[in-house]
Amino acid sequence: MLVTMERKSELGEFLRTRRARLRPEAVGLPDYGGRRRVPGLRREELAQLAGVSAGYYTRLEQGQSPNASDAVLDAVSRVLQLDEAERAHLRSLARPQPKARRSRRPEHLDRSAQMLIDSFRDTPALVIGRSSDILTWNRPAHALIAGQLPFDAPTRSGQRPNVARLVFLDEHTRELYADWRGKAKDTVADLRLTAGRSPDDPELTALIRELTLKSAEFASLWAAHPVHPCVPHRTREFRHPLIGTITLHNELLELPHTEGQRVAVFMAEQGSASAAALQLLTDLCAGDVPTPSDDMLAPRGGNRTH
Structure with missing residues (x-):
């Protein structure tokens, strides 16, 4: 009821x-x-x-x-x-639709999707689940989004980082996006659309309630009832603690037969300063350059990956 x-x-x-x-x-x-x-x-x-x-x-x-x-x-x-x-x-x-048709199985990442992400060796890439959990990411994507080293793989269900939770509850993520307000609006609008399609998803319902209670900004945006899917092609500016300000093109691709899982890939314009910075981040992940000082790697806003 x-x-x-x-x-x-x-x-x-x-x-x-x-x-x-x-x-x-x-x-x-x-x-x-x-x-x-x-x-x-x-x-x-x-x-x-x-x-x-x-x-x-x-x-x-x-x-x-x-x-x-x-x-x-x-x-x-x-x-x-x-x-x-x-x-x-x-x-x-x-x-x-009838409840039986709306029932969802636990989130599962296909091996082929993992292999796809692993193939992006020098390009940040990740898979976002139906409730905005990050199901997997490669080393550059972890370094880009989490803003820290070493690599931490989101393998355990219930302990995976969640895009919406990071956007509204994590201090580092708020600082990472130059246009945080725009990112926040897009996140809520996409979450609204997903919630409309999956009203009986307990994980999604719990996430929305948590964000409503913990973030006044989320509650305000949610009340406005924005509805639109994430744009498949988006350019965003990042203020990264390790490599400075960079501009990246974000491509979002839906994985077939996955009930809403999507691949996100981040790319820089060839020959640009952002491309050089992104290469530096990749080299840091591979250990090809000295690791930045502890001051640069100090967490800003708690655990960023869980």
Whole structure:
């Protein structure tokens, strides 16, 4: 019952945030000025534009219409000007699949995926699981993300580093991303999308509750209900404690037949200062250059890998 009530609340929150961001004039309704009791569109206005009764839309927003048709959901999506990811999220919230079909097995990393990551000898590469756990990474990726040596392989379930937890609860990670706010928003939006697809995943539910309790910034972003998958091509600036500021291109590839596992690879522009810095990091991992001083390697914000 708790899961069902939370699901209904998720649907209502999502629709209310999307109604709130639209002004009447943006959808062809007259704006008579003055203060409105609620920001954005009223339920009655949205229902009128979508071609359904106000009562029906209210029940939909309250999670009391589990059999809403494609036509109704498409009409609501059109009025709310939802993008493709948001439309899919609305469907997953409004019409969840039977529980038996949503059940998930424990996270497992295929040997072929491990071999793929191992093949990136001089390039940071890792595999991110469905709940944003780092299932494996190579030595350059560990040095890049954790910001420290020596290598620590995330092999034990329950003790693996988690991308979302690092972003919001780890001081080093906050300092690592030059645009931490942008990284945080992307992390929450991707986690929202995953949660919509996997509402009964206990690990994911526990992660969201932990971050909501421990991070006011996460709670605020989560309440805004952002929804979009991680961009497959992204350029980010890192402020690394060992090699300084570098700019890397991040490629994100979904692994087939894995229920959402993704490979992340980080590359620098050939011939750039960032490429030279990244090569230095690789050499440090291999022991080809002297290890930096203890001051450079001192942890900043606790255990970074678990």
